[in-house]
Amino acid sequence: MPGIGPRTAQRLALHLLRQPEIKIRSFADALLAAHDQVGQCEKCFHLSAESVCEICRNTHRDKRILCVIADSRDLIALERTREYKGLYFVLGGLISPMDGIGPEFLQIPNLIERVDKDEIKEVILALTPSVEGDTTSLYIAKLLKPFTKVSRIAYGLPVGSELEYADEVTLTRALEGRQTIN
Amino acid sequence: MPGIGPRTAQRLALHLLRQPEIKIRSFADALLAAHDQVGQCEKCFHLSAESVCEICRNTHRDKRILCVIADSRDLIALERTREYKGLYFVLGGLISPMDGIGPEFLQIPNLIERVDKDEIKEVILALTPSVEGDTTSLYIAKLLKPFTKVSRIAYGLPVGSELEYADEVTLTRALEGRQTIN
Numbered sequence: 214m215p216g217i218g219p220r221t222a223q224r225l226a227l228h229l230l231r232q233p234e235i236k237i238r239s240f241a242d243a244l245l246a247a248h249d250q251v252g253q254c255e256k257c258f259h260l261s262a263e264s265v266c267e268i269c270r271n272t273h274r275d276k277r278i279l280c281v282i283a284d285s286r287d288l289i290a291l292e293r294t295r296e297y298k299g300l301y302f303v304l305g306g307l308i309s310p311m312d313g314i315g316p317e318f319l320q321i322p323n324l325i326e327r328v329d330k331d332e333i334k335e336v337i338l339a340l341t342p343s344v345e346g347d348t349t350s351l352y353i354a355k356l357l358k359p360f361t362k363v364s365r366i367a368y369g370l371p372v373g374s375e376l377e378y379a380d381e382v383t384l385t386r387a388l389e390g391r392q393t394i395n
Numbered sequence: 396m397p398g399i400g401p402r403t404a405q406r407l408a409l410h411l412l413r414q415p416e417i418k419i420r421s422f423a424d425a426l427l428a429a430h431d432q433v434g435q436c437e438k439c440f441h442l443s444a445e446s447v448c449e450i451c452r453n454t455h456r457d458k459r460i461l462c463v464i465a466d467s468r469d470l471i472a473l474e475r476t477r478e479y480k481g482l483y484f485v486l487g488g489l490i491s492p493m494d495g496i497g498p499e500f501l502q503i504p505n506l507i508e509r510v511d512k513d514e515i516k517e518v519i520l521a522l523t524p525s526v527e528g529d530t531t532s533l534y535i536a537k538l539l540k541p542f543t544k545v546s547r548i549a550y551g552l553p554v555g556s557e558l559e560y561a562d563e564v565t566l567t568r569a570l571e572g573r574q575t576i577n
């Protein structure tokens with residue numbers, strides 16, 4: 214399991230062996246239940262125990278703005294900001310020809326259908342600033358342009374950082390992406 | 396001296412003591428000469444051995460764009476990108492009421508005079524994304540608005556980073572600063 218080395222694994226295993234049987238049984242049942250019940254939201258492909266997830270069902274959110282992310286972890290990170298009030302769409306990965314991942318492995322056809330059907334007025338691409346992220350952003354932007362406005366999140370200096378220690382690529386992006394102050 | 400702890404200091408001192416007198420003398424002379432000769436460029440306030448620095452004298456640079464930075468270290472960081480072709484203006488610090496640094500301690504009056512006199516067509520504020528940086532940016536933007544276009548570098552995800560590990564404030568800035576893809 215990720216982040217669990219041999220020593221931690223041994224500590225956890227010994228801890229579990231010391232528990233009473235009833236606790237172990239309920240833990241095992243919980244694992245099976247999670248595996249059984251947690252699927253994907255049929256609208257946004259986020260993890261969900263129901264056919265449509267809590268975020269997609271929330272009537273207080275702006276249904277005309279769609280934020281596209283690579284996976285559920287990114288959605289959770291954006292939710293932590295408590296600033297974004299639109300809906301999401303989880304792609305399931307990024308285009309990566311090096312790893313043999315083409316657009317056909319991602320939810321891109323479903324995204325286009327969703328944007329068209331739900332009359333989305335803005336799609337915000339929130340993909341990582343990497344070769345794969347940029348490739349995927351450009352690919353999606355090209356496909357969605359006939360239907361809606363497409364924007365991407367800003368790449369630049371992270372808050373609290375020092376200009377002096379920023380790498381050249383980030384500084385270049387920050388200069389290119391400069392914004393007029395109104 | 397910054398970054399030099401007691402052990403490193405001792406190692407350096409012992410190394411210097413082992414050198415022949417002529418080497419020590421030329422080192423001492425170099426220090427004195429640097430202190431004597433390196434002053435500030437009278438146009439941009441960057442460190443310079445001449446009255447006007449090499450960057451300000453370079454005729455291949457765009458004299459109508461001015462990038463404002465807090466100090467010479469930030470200028471050097473931006474020069475490393477090899478992307479920026481305009482001129483610079485070194486403020487000499489950031490406004491920080493907590494530390495008793497008001498606008499009067501910085502080169503702000505000289506900046507306004509320079510923008511007006513040299514008919515600058517864009518001022519790019521490249522200050523750190525912090526309370527002091529934001530305060531200084533807003534203060535300068537307000538003063539310069541009647542004279543020229545004012546922009547600031549992008550704040551957002553640094554290149555090569557993961558959305559998942561970005562802090563909430565950076566993610567919020569990245570969402571707010573999103574840009575339409577053309």
